[in-house]
Amino acid sequence: MIKNYLKIAWRNLYRSKVNSFINVIGLSAGMAVAVLIGLWMWDELSFNKTHGNYDRIAQVWQNVTNNNEVQTWQNVPFPLAAELRKSYGSDFKYVVMAADITNHILTFGDKKLTTRGGYFEPHVTDMLTLKMLKGGSNSFNDPTAILISKTTAGAYFGSDDPINKVMKIDNRINATITGVYDDIPMNSSFANTKFIAAWDLFYNNNDWVKHAEDPWRPNAFAIYTQLADGANPADVSLKIKDAKLNKVSKVLAKKKPALFLYPMSRWHLYSDFKNGVYVGGRIQYVWMFGIIGLFVLLLACINFMNLSTARSEKRAREVGIRKAIGSMRKQLVYQFLSESVLVVCIAFGIALLFVLLSLPYFNQLADKDMHIMWANPVFWLMLSVFCIVTSLIAGSYPAFYLSSFKPVNALKNSFRVGKLAAMPRKVLVTVQFVVSITLIIGTIIVYKQIQFAKDRAIGFSSDGLVCVPMLTNDVHKHMDVVKNQLLQTGAVTSVAEASAPPTEIWSSTSGIEWAGKDPAMSVDFAVTEVSYDYGNTVGWQFVKGRDFSPRFPADSSNIIVNEAAVAFMNLKNPIGETIKWFDQKYTVVGVIKDVMQSPYGRPRPAVYGLSTYAGAVVLLKLGRRSNTSQAIAAIAGVFKKNNPDQPFEFSFIDEDYNMKFGNEERISKLAWCFTGLAILISCLGLFGMASYVAEQRTKEIGVRKVLGASVAQIWVLLSTDFIKVVLISCLIASPVAYYFLHNWLQNYDYRISIGPGVFVLSAALALIITIITISFQAIKAATVNPVKSLKSE
Template sequence: MIKNYLKIAWRNMVKSKAHSFINIAGLSVGMAVAMLIGLWVYDELSFDRYFSNHERIVQVMQHQTFNGTVLTQTADPIPLGLKLRESYMSDFKYVVLSTWTTENIISYGDKKFTQRGNFTQPEAPDMLTLKMLSGTRSGLKDPSSIMLSATLAKTLFGTADPINKVLKINSKFSVKVTGVFEDMPTNSSFREVTFLAPWDLYVSSEPWVQRASTRWGNNSWQIFAQLAPNADIDKVSAKIKNVKLENIAAQGDKVGAEFKPQVFLYPMNKWHLYSEFKNGIVTGGPIQFVWMFGIIGVFVLLLACINFMNLSTARSEKRAKEVGIRKAVGSIRSQLITQFFMESLLVVAFAYVFSIVLVELALPWFNNVADKKLSVLWFNPWFWITTLSFSILSGLVAGSYPALYLSSFNPVKVLKGTFKVGRFAAIPRKVLVVMQFTVSVTLIIGTVVVFRQIQFAKNRPVGYSRDGLLYVVSKTEDIHNHFNAVRDELLKSDAIVQMAESESPVTQVWSNSSGFEWRGKPVGMQDDFATIGVSYDFGKTVGWQFKDGRDFSKALATDSTSIVINEAAAKFMNLKNPVGEILKSDGHNVTVVGVIKDMLMSSPYEPVKQTIFYISRDAASVASLRINPNMSTHNALDKIQKVFEKYAPSAPFDYKFADDEYAKKFDQETRVGKLASVFAMLAIFISCLGLFGMATFMAEQRTKEIGVRKVLGASVFNLWRLLSADFVVLIIISLVIASPTAYYFMSGWLKGYQYHSEISWWIFALTSLAAITITLLTVSYQSIKAALMNPVKSLKTE
């Protein structure tokens, strides 16, 4: 019986080639999109699951109250980690202090590379359950050791055994390789870590870190921990909640105590997907994109199923006699339903195979756009169970209405020729077409809004010139110690026009300070400033734009205690005439000599933070250079590299252009926009396939009507308008539904950004025009073809 069903299903597929092609093409694309999104969602939901103890690993974080607003941060002071290790180890299996994952120079012989890694306490490898390829997890107990990722070990040593080889970190530390671990996956919070080095080595070699080891107010590090087997995260968080507040008050840090710090534990399973906090409460994160793309995947697949249902029911009259004959010769309704479901499942089977091919072909592009390393899970049984289940479900959903509808025909009426589908038979098809285009138009409007928001933020004034501005983050003090010689040599070579140093690059803020006093400061007001140490020529190098006052001057000895502030700082302090005002910090007075336009150094979607620039007395870690616009970038970089390698031979010349680093701030939104635009185009493609099939069927159905109208004098234009009008009406209904829907969701999305664009009326007008144009182009081919047909052919049988 099954074999017979399949034979008939195959014959019907071959007989209606165009119909079958449209169904298989639409379903293939829909399934491929759903699979790609499914792989992406799986990758996101399995974030950090690589670590065996991920359910017990936490990060120690803190809430701080700033002028009534609760701010959440991951940065912690060293004494907090030491206190947890000393007094609360009954609640923890491990407590680990760590630096941030930063760039360091790893050198071996003549080889030197800039690599990202952490200085961390010895328990980190055990806590993360690193998969060791050689050596042991206990390697960091040696204070002069290093553990390498498999990729870095291969880069440095090739196929040779790396264990006990001696490397150098930042040309300062000689360390011995004690272990090689498997590269951590891209969907983990530690994906950039290529080496781990001992925390004790870091502390012993950095005097400022040693001083910070007793300062509860210096939040510059990370603390990770693994809970004890029977410990409850909420109870432990409650227990350690006031640890910092009590100790910072005891230390006499009144400013720090005013922020009312509250320590809490945040589980690893939430680090990635639930990373956004607002006023001390988790408000979301990438989980919103997981939901968004998941819903898009379901809808795109649904669009393909709608095509199948529409085309199958539209062709019901052609199969009415077949149903009538089958019933007359004894077929029962359940057999007919099975037959139609079998046809549906056969189409789905072909579509499923083609969708796998499409996914394999699209993955390289998709990975590039999504910044992932996804692959088809060929050997994962759950992948096949899930995709096959969804495919069968899609086949059953797509075939359900045709099967139930076609099998319900009355055989007597059909065979007597009195069967009519009825005036309301087309309503379900029209409803489904409206659903299709509602989804497609909503996606298009959403995509336009996303890209407009990105462009809006990109066009925001940045307060300095990015053209030809690059910076080099120094890992050694060689450039700083020879700064004047490096600068003079580069100026003489005409490679640059300016050079300066700073303690943060122009695209980031690395330091914040509080506890400032100024004239008119309200009692009880809390302050927090971005504080950036710079050299005298920093303003000329980056292109400061002054609103008031002047730049730092080497000719004035008093400028060593002067500061330049931005507009946000002047506004925050409510200073009408800030130049000449005196600020006090840690018992020292500093004088405001200039006010610059706000420099956009952090998020382009957030307000610029109040910032203080001062002349740095310590070694600055960032060298900023302005390339000579009259020299090609390639030649200028070549000259700069030679000078840097001359004065810092142990460090690779790693530079970053300010405009490239600024562009990276839009990466996430750009990825979302690109993916959404592709899915929107595919949704339109699937919908248009359905329209094309419907238009073909309608033209066939109305062949004789068109012939009669042509004989009576109807023009080609009149016939085209007649056949196209129904579809245009459906699209207009879709637009009426989609526009407010898209506005509601996208306005909510935009509210997540403090600095955002508005949703303009022209977006809806342009999208409406595009949707109607696409519809007309889709149906016009069949409409015009039918209108141009010789009426003699369509009427000769009458």
């Protein structure tokens, strides 16, 4: 019986080639989109799950009150780890202190590479369940140990055994390789961690940690924990809440630090906090794309429904004859569902081919490393369920609709009920365009929001501004010589050092006091230490006052503040005001426009002071007429000559700033791709429907042409109904899109307003697409010779 169903289904598909092609291509496109989005969602939802203790790992975060708002910090002070082990040890299996994972210079012999890694306390290998390729589980107990990844081992040692070889970190710390671990997958918060060095190496070689005046003050480290078996994260969070508050000074106590455990399961998708409360994160995009995938698949299914029911007249007599000779309705339902299953199976095969071809580009677009999980039985089970559900969605309505015909009416060709017969198809087409227009509006709004943020004044000149990170202080020791050599190349017009790039905040302080400050208020000012010529190099825009200058020896006791700081401190005449920074008094000599670190958020109050320490970065301003490649080559030569132990690396500040739009731009590009495919699928269905309508009205068109109707009049006749449907879709889609996008924009402090223009533009695009799609069939029908249309032999 099933074989017979499939045979008849294949014959019907083969007989209606155009209809079948539209169904198969539309479904395959929809299924390909759904599979790609499914892979992306799987990758996002399985983030960090490669770590065996995923459900027991948490990081210690804290809520602190600064500048009259609650801020959520992921970094904590150094002594906290020991305090947790001492006072709450029974609640934790492991407590691991770690320095931030950043770039370092790893040296072995003549090979020097900039490698990403960090310093950790013991038990990190057990906690993260790293797969050790060389060295045992106790290989990290040595206080001089360093573990390197498989990729790092290959880069430095090739096929040689690296165990017990000594590497140098940042040209000053010797570490012994005691183990090699397998590369951590991309969908992990620890991805790209190419080495893990012992915490003792960091502690013993950084006096600012070892001999800190108040070790509870700098929040510069991360603490990762693995809960003890049976411990409840919420209960432990309540226990440790005041562990820091009970130890800090009275000044720091004003911040009201409240510790809590944030589970690894929430790090990636639930990371956005506002006023100490979770407000969102990437999970919003996961559900958004999941909904888009479902709707795109629904569009393809609607095409199948529409084209199947639209051609019901051709199947009516078949239904009548089958019923007349004894077929039951359920047999007819099985017959039509088998056709749906056959189409879906063919479409799924093509969809997998589309996925295979597009996956490399999709990975690049989404910044992922996804692949089809051929050997995963769960993956195939999900795909099987996916195909069955798609078959039922696409085929259920045509099956029950066609099988409902009464034999007498079907054989007499009188089963239709006037204009209402087309109503379900019009509703389905309306649903298609509601989805498509909503996606068009959404992608336009996302694009406009990104462009709006990109056009925001950033408070400095990023054109031709180059940043060279300094991982050692070798350049700082003879900065005057390096500066002169750089200027002599002719490629550079200005050189300066700084404790952070202008696009970042790497340090902050709570020690700022001013006249009129509420003694109970805790503050947090961004701090950047700079050298002379910094303002000239980055192009500070002064509102009042002046820049630092060697002509003013007292500038070592002066500071420059931004407009946000002036507004926050409520300074009416800031120039000459005395600001107390801990125990030292400083005079404000300049006010600059806010330098933007976040393209969407509000600027933070910031202070800038002259630095006497090694700069973390060197900033260079290229001449306007400089050839970029030649200028970089000249700069590289100077740095290699003066700092041979550090590989020369650089970045352009404007590119660094643009990277802050990376997440939104990826979302925007993905949305454009999926919207384009949704429109394509809708157009395929519209093309099929236009073809059907033109075929049904062939004789009517012939009569109208004989009576003098023009091609334009025939075109209007065949197009009017479709244009009405699109206009109705626009009216429905606009408020729906406005509601969701308005809520999405509330996530940004700096955002666009949604005006009527975007809805008019979306409606115009939808109408243009509709007219182009249906015009081919309409004009083709209008230009047919009426003699051929009217003959009935």
